Amino acid sequence: MALYSGTFHENYAQDMAVFPTKLHWGLLIIFLILLFTCPLFFSDRILTILTMIGITIISVHGLNILVGYCGQISMGHAGFMAVGGYTSAILYAKLSFPFWAALPCGALAAGIAGLFFGLPSLKIKGFYLIMATIAAHFIIIWAIIQLYGLTGGADGLSVPRPRIGAIMLGTKTNYFYLVMVLACLATLIAHNIVRTRAGRAFIAIRDNDLAAEVMGISLWSYKLQAFFIGCVFAGVAGALLVHYISFASTDQFPFMDSVWYLGMLIVGGMGSTGGAIFGVVALKLLDELVTVIGPILSAAVAPQAAASVAIMSHGLIIIIFLIFEPRGLYHRWEMIKNYFRLWPFSHQE
C-alpha cells in the first residue's frame, strides 16, 4: 500500500496498524455514525436490504478466510449456514435457550459440521474439494429434511421473535443494529485473524501446500482450523438469517447461494477483507436492480424476460469480472486510491 506523500512509518506498530493515520480514524468514525443513523433516514424496505447485506457480509468473511486466504474452495457454504441457522432455531424455539446463547451454539455447530466436511481437504484439493463440498451441501440439506421431528423437515420451523433480556429484537430497526454490530465485529475479527500466525500459515498453504508442509506448517491442523473458522462465520450468518425471518426452512439455503458467495468473492476480490464487503454489496445491489428492471423488460420484450434476467444476472456479471477484472473491485479501488495518494508526484508504475 502506498503512503500519502510526506507520511512515513517510523516503527513496527505504525506499520501494522489497521488504521494508520488520523484521517483513517476520522473516516471510520464518520462511516460508523452514518451506518448507525441509517434507521433515521431510510424506509423499512431499505433497512431490510441493508440487514441482508450485513448478514451476507458475515458469511462471506468466513468464506473469504477459507477460500481467499487458505485456498480451500468450499461450494457448500449455504449448507453450513443452514446448520448454524437450524441449531440456533431449535435451541431457541424448542429448548428455550436465551437468544444470546442460541446464536453462539449455532455458530459452534456449523463449525463442527465444517470440521467434519473439511476432512476430505486433507487428501484432495481443487476441483475434487469443490465436489466434496457440493456433496456436503446436499447431504446437510437432506439430513435436515430427514430429521423431521427436530427440524420440521420440509415444512420448516417457525421461530419466535428474538429478544435479549427485555430488549425485543423483532423490529426491523433493532435487528438492523444487532446485525450491523455483529457485521462490524466480524469484519474486525476476520481482518485480524489473517494477521496472526494462523493467518500467515493459511496464506502459505494457499500459495503452495506442499512447500508449506515442508516448512513445518501442519496442513492437518491449519486446513481444519480454516474450515472451522470459516464455518463459524457461516453459522452466525445462518442463525441471524433464520431469526430475522422468524422461520427456518431449507429453501432459505439454496445451493446456488453457495455458488454466489464465491461469486461475490470474485467480484469483490479474493483474499482481502475489503473485497468480501465490496463483492457482497455489489451483487446484492445488482439483485435490487434486477427486481426493478425485470418488470420493465418483461413489458418491453417478452413476459419471461424478468425470470430470465434474474437467472442470468449473477452469471453475466461474474463472466465479465473473470475476463476483465479477475482481481476484483477492491483491487481497482486500491489502485484508484494509490493514484490519488501519490498525486501529483507519482513515480510508480
Add this chain to the structure above:
Amino acid sequence: MTFFIQLVVTGFAQGMVYALIAIGFVIILKCSEVFNIAQGHFVMIGGYLGYTFLVPLGLPVWASLLAAVVVAVFMGLVIERFTLRPLIGQPVLAVIMMTIALATVLSGLATLIWGAEYKAYHGLLPTIILKVGSISIPSESLIGLIVSVICVTLLMLLFRYTKIGLAMRATAEDLQVVQSLGIKATTVYAVSWIIACIVGVIGGILLGGISGANMVLADIGLKAFAVVLLGGVNSIGGAIFAGIILGMLENVAAGYLDPLLPGGGLAQVFPFIVMIIVLIFKPHGLFGLATIERI
C-alpha cells in the same frame, strides 16, 4: 424379484443419461483441464433445440440433427473463444466459476427463448420399445446406450489414430511442451468444446424425444459429476461404466430404503454420498490416473 429387476432396469436408463453428460465432461477435461459444470445444460439446450427444429419448424429428423450439430459447433466455438480462452492459466476456481456462470446464462437464455416450459415431442423420433415378460425396458436406456457406444467408439478412434486426437492427449499431458512443439493449443481447446457440445446436444435431442425437453436435464448435470469422479476424471470408458453402476445403485437404494426413511428422497442425495466416499477413499476414481505432485 420383479421389483428388483425393474429397479435395476430403470437405474440403467438413468445411468445412461449420466453417462451421456459425463462423456462430454471428460472430453473437455482430458484436453484442457477445465471442469465443465455446464455440460448438463448443453443436454438441456439440445432437448429444446430438438423441439424447435422438429415441431415449430417441422424439419425431418435428419435435417434436425444436422441443424442441431451446426448450432452445437457454433455454441462450442463461441463459448471457448469468448469465455474460456481468456482464462487459460488462471486458477481452478476461476475456471469453475466461469462454467457455473455459463450454466446460469444458458438456463437464462433457455428461459428467454423457450419460457422454461416442458416441451414434448413424442413419437417424432424413432424409439425402441422392448418388453421382457412383465418388465418394460425404458427406451432412454437403449437410446442412451446406442449413442454412448457410438460416441465412445468414435472418440477412442479419434484419440488413438488422428493427429488432432494425439494433439489433444498431448495438450492434456503438458501445455508448455505442446506449445513449444508448435501445436496450437487453442485449436485443440476449441475442438474439444465443439465435440462436447455436439455430444451434449445430440444426447439432449434423443432424450427429449422420449421424455420431453425441460430444465430438469440441467440439474442432472451436477449429479453426473459423481459419475465422473467414480469412473476417474480422465477415463471415457470409466464414465460409462460408472454411470451405469451409479444409476442402478441409486435406484435400488432409493427403492428399498425410501419407505424406511420419513422424508424419502434418497435418490436425490445418493450420488453425493457416493461422491464423498469416493473422494475420501479413492480420489482418482476406479479408472483414473493418480497424479504425483512436485514442489
